Amino acid sequence: MTEALLTVDRVEMVFGGLRAVGGVSFSVKPRSIFGLIGPNGAGKTTVFNCITGVYTPTAGEITFQGRPIAGKPAYAIADAGVARTFQNIRLFGTMSVLENVLVANHRASKASFFDALLRTRHYDADEAAMREKAMELLAIFKLDDQAEERASSLPYGDQRRLEIARALMLNPKLLLLDEPAAGMNSAEAQVLQKQIVALRDRFDLAVLLVEHNMQVVMGVCEDLHVMDRGETIAEGTPAVVQSHPKVLEAYLGSSVRSGPWVTTEPSPETPAEVVLKVDDLRVNYGGIKAVKGISLEVRRGELVALLGANGAGKTTTLKAIARLLPWASGAVQFLGEDLAKREAHTLPGLGMALSPEGRAIFPNLSVRENLEMGAFTVSDRAKVARGMARAVGLFPRLGERLSQAGGTLSGGEQQMLAIARALMSEPRLLMLDEPSLGIAPVLVDQIFEALEKIRKEGMTVLLVEQNTRRALGAAQRAYVLVTGEVVLSGEAADLRDDPRVQSAYLGETHA
Ligand SMILES: Nc1ncnc2c1ncn2[C@@H]1O[C@H](COP(=O)(O)OP(=O)(O)OP(=O)(O)O)[C@@H](O)[C@H]1O
Ligand SMILES: [Mg+2]
Known part of the structure; x- marks a missing residue:
């Protein structure tokens, strides 16, 4: 048997009263691809932080190439050959x-x-x-x-x-990747899979992968370790883990059943009032034309999806609508108001809420305070109380953590907070940028169920999402963008089986 490159032995990490990691053991062989998976808040990133010297584990030992590393400074561990990426992008x-x-x-x-x-x-x-x-x-x-x-x-x-x-x-011997496929569509994730395997072969390294995209996990990992609430619930090959009852229940949810589309009722006969109307909107970044004349509309009570590959201009479109980016030309009307005359900070007052990609919560404020910030008019006690109740009802985890600092929440917990915060203002239009990003499969189900529910209660939603299948399952209508232009639009029900939707993604990957 090959000697392990990395051994994690009964590692524990306690924060105040919370056992984020409660005695986890696994080992990674040289040149292997090893997956660490589990629901949001399971303790995966905390394990990464213990291995890379961000935290000293409360108990347990970590050995790399035969030497103990737990509690060593981060730079020494990096020098020894352990490199990582972060769950939230940390680029300059x-x-x-x-x-x-x-x-x-x-x-x-x-x-x-x-x-x-x-x-x-x-x-x-x-x-x-x-x-x-x-x-x-x-x-x-x-x-x-x-x-x-x-x-x-x-x-x-x-x-x-x-x-x-x-x-x-x-030049690491061990590369730790924390959700590398987050925000990638399935075509891109496929390319990433190949790249991970190619890296291993080219640089002779082992990869320890945390990832919620099951296509990637099952596609590249030789061994898996599954955690839930700090504990190990299963381990073994992808085939074993995939059919493990505890894993199905705690983590995979319905994602493994390739069930039929969620059916949505047809649009009503008499069209509702137009909430948002975008007319030939253009946005440039310096010399680069990011949005090249997009027109779309969203009617009251509709959930409209904006689909397309990474770089297609979806986030730019949302940001431009919210006046966070200057327009090169075009017009946007929101509830009859001409947004050209409006500044970004006045839009929440008009009833527009944007939950941005990458969350952007306040790290030093508690969960409760973050939610209150979202209410926009904190003085309206009744509204704040309603919002809190809704947030906790949609995401019980947030209810358990109302006084925890936002910045210490797990990635998925931060995403829940960002969505719940956007809902606090009871907006007339909710714009969501990739709500499923970084979310465990079982919770993706919950988020889309929550979106359905919110829409049926009368909320109008404009949704940007990489998960085409889910988005078209929940939406009434959709627009598909390719390099800054709408190439396809229509009823979600018709687009579900339209091969052009897939090709809009495939045409733009890095393959
Ligand atoms: N510094 C901290 N103080 C208090 N609680 C913390 C701290 N860091 C993490 N936690 C909590 O520990 C638990 C494990 O967090 P961790 O970030 O390891 O989860 P994760 O498995 O990476 O989840 P995700 O898939 O959502 O990123 C979470 O419930 C989180 O809120
Ligand atoms: Mg994490």
């Missing part, structure tokens, strides 16, 4: 793509501080070698053409790939 947005990869390396570089100061020949040669290596890594992820672009201008999926490239600059 204003730096270029290439610079983001190069910064990872100042530790791994052989040149000394004095070399750098004096710019010796050794330093220049070293720097050239580093640039070459960085470009090679970018090329693996097809990001080499964008090397000089600002990191923040990349679509979300590419930013995640860039993070992996950066982690690889440290």
Whole structure:
């Protein structure tokens, strides 16, 4: 039997009264791809934080290449050959793509501080070698053409790939990936799967993967370890784990049953009032045309989905509607008001709420305070109380954690908070940017059920979502974007079986 590269032995992590990790053991073999999965808040990211030295485990031991590492400083563990990506993207947005990869390396570089100061020949040669290596890594992820672009201008999926490239600059023997496929559609996730396997082969490393996308997990992992509420509930090969009753119940939900579409009632005969009307909207980022003349409308009580690959312009469209980005041209009417004359901060008062991609909750405020911030008119006690009750009803986990700081919630818990917060203001139009991002399959079910419920109560929703099947299951109508233009639109029921929807995604991947 091969000796393990990494051994996690009865590791425990307690925060105040909460046992986030309650004695978890597993080991990862060299050159293997190992998956750590489980529901939101199971303790996966906390395990990553213990392995990488962010936390000292309360109990237990972690061994890497035969040496104990638990409690060692993060830089020492990184030097020993353990690299990671973060669940929430941590790039330097204003730096270029290439610079983001190069910064990872100042530790791994052989040149000394004095070399750098004096710019010796050794330093220049070293720097050239580093640039070459960085470009090679970018090329693996097809990001080499964008090397000089600002990191923040990349679509979300590419930013995640860039993070992996950066982690690889440290020449790790073990690469920890925390939800690399979050925000990717299924075509992109497929490409990512191949890239993960290719990395392992090319760099001889082992991968420890936390991921909620089951297509990716089941596609690449040789072994799986499943946690729930800090405890191990199953382990073994994907085949074993997939049919394990506890895993089905706690984690997979209906995602494994490829059941029929959720049926939605046909649109009513007399169309309801138009809540949002977008007319030939154009948005540019510098010289790049991100949105090239989009027109759409959303009627009262409708759930309308905006679909398309990463980079198609969905988030840009939402942000532009909310006046968070300047328009190059076009017009937007919201409840009859011309939004050209409005500033972003006045829109919540008009009844528009946006739950942004990547959550953006207040990390130092408690869950309760974050929700109250969403109410917009905190003085309206009755409204705040209604909102709180609705939030806790939709997401019981939030109810258990009302006084926990937002920033310490797990990724999925933060997503629940972002959605619940957007609902607090009882908006006339709710715009959601990828609510299923980072959410465990069983909870994706719950979120879409919650959306159905909210809409049936009369809420109007504009939904951006990578999960096409779910979005078309919940929506009445949809628009499909490709590179900043609407290429297809219609009743969700008709689009479900339309092969052009799939090709709109496939046409734009990094394959
Ligand atoms: N610093 C902290 N203080 C208090 N509670 C914490 C802290 N860090 C994490 N937790 C809690 O510990 C539990 C485990 O969190 P963790 O981030 O490890 O979950 P996860 O499995 O990565 O979930 P997700 O899939 O949603 O990202 C969560 O309920 C979280 O709220
Ligand atoms: Mg996590």
